[in-house]
Amino acid sequence: xxxxxxxxxxxxxxxxxxxxxxxxxxxxxxxxxxxxxxxxxxxxxxxxxxxxxxxxxxxxxxxxxxxxxxxxxxxxxxxxxxxxxxxxxxxxxxxxxxxxxxxxxxxxxxxxxxx
Amino acid sequence: xxxxxxxxxxxxxxxxxxxxxxxxxxxxxxxxxxxxxxxxxxxxxxxxxxxxxxxxxxxxxxxxxxxxxxxxxxxxxxxxxxxxxxxxxxxxxxxxxxxxxxxxxxxxxxxxxxxx
Numbered sequence: 019x020x021x022x023x024x025x026x027x028x029x030x031x032x033x034x035x036x037x038x039x040x041x042x043x044x045x046x047x048x049x050x051x052x053x054x055x056x057x058x059x060x061x062x063x064x065x066x067x068x069x070x071x072x073x074x075x076x077x078x079x080x081x082x083x084x085x086x087x088x089x090x091x092x093x094x095x096x097x098x099x100x101x102x103x104x105x106x107x108x109x110x111x112x113x114x115x116x117x118x119x120x121x122x123x124x125x126x127x128x129x130x131x132x133x
Numbered sequence: 134x135x136x137x138x139x140x141x142x143x144x145x146x147x148x149x150x151x152x153x154x155x156x157x158x159x160x161x162x163x164x165x166x167x168x169x170x171x172x173x174x175x176x177x178x179x180x181x182x183x184x185x186x187x188x189x190x191x192x193x194x195x196x197x198x199x200x201x202x203x204x205x206x207x208x209x210x211x212x213x214x215x216x217x218x219x220x221x222x223x224x225x226x227x228x229x230x231x232x233x234x235x236x237x238x239x240x241x242x243x244x245x246x247x248x249x
Contacts, residue, residue: 121225
């Protein structure tokens with residue numbers, strides 16, 4: 019079975035600084051997707067960024083980028099120029115690229131932005 | 134804009150009650166999901182459905198059942214609520230026609246359920 023591990027329950031960063039959230043996963047599949055979701059206090063789960071396992075280039079979305087290390091099964095999220103609105107729970111998630119589109123989530127990292 | 138709507142934001146029930154959590158999506162998605170979210174445990178899949186009247190167990194189905202009579206609606210049922218079912222419940226939907234490269238799962242705002 020696939021597992022997703024987030025080893026940092028809480029992180030904090032000064033506004034305008036850079037922070038990296040860690041995620042590791044375990045799978046025997048070769049074709050899959052990885053995601054970072056953000057859940058602010060409003061509870062709405064928002065997709066931040068996605069990475070297809072077959073793409074070697076790391077995904078980027080504005081201030082958000084990932085460091086995808088397929089051999090190490092590592093998928094970290096880097097947030098640059100942190101803003102107050104980035105404060106949220108961040109969940110790493112995995113999905114195999116076939117079948118019924120089930121997502122497997124990590125336990126989450128609560129990110130606090132210090133003004 | 135796409136929308137997944139959960140019927141209640143907060144709900145308080147008593148042990149032994151039959152509880153219904155409703156979820157409606159307006160995106161004509163085939164797949165619908167119910168997750169439970171607990172601190173330190175992340176989101177865990179309870180049940181999912183990939184078509185009307187179809188359902189499959191997720192990782193933690195015990196104590197729950199589901200119903201999908203119409204494509205847009207997916208109900209989670211607690212047959213006899215217990216205190217250990219106090220949690221946040223999130224509904225999501227997606228479409229296999231669009232694939233992971235185009236369309237992620239869309240989530241509702243969650244129902245915070247308390248069982249007293």
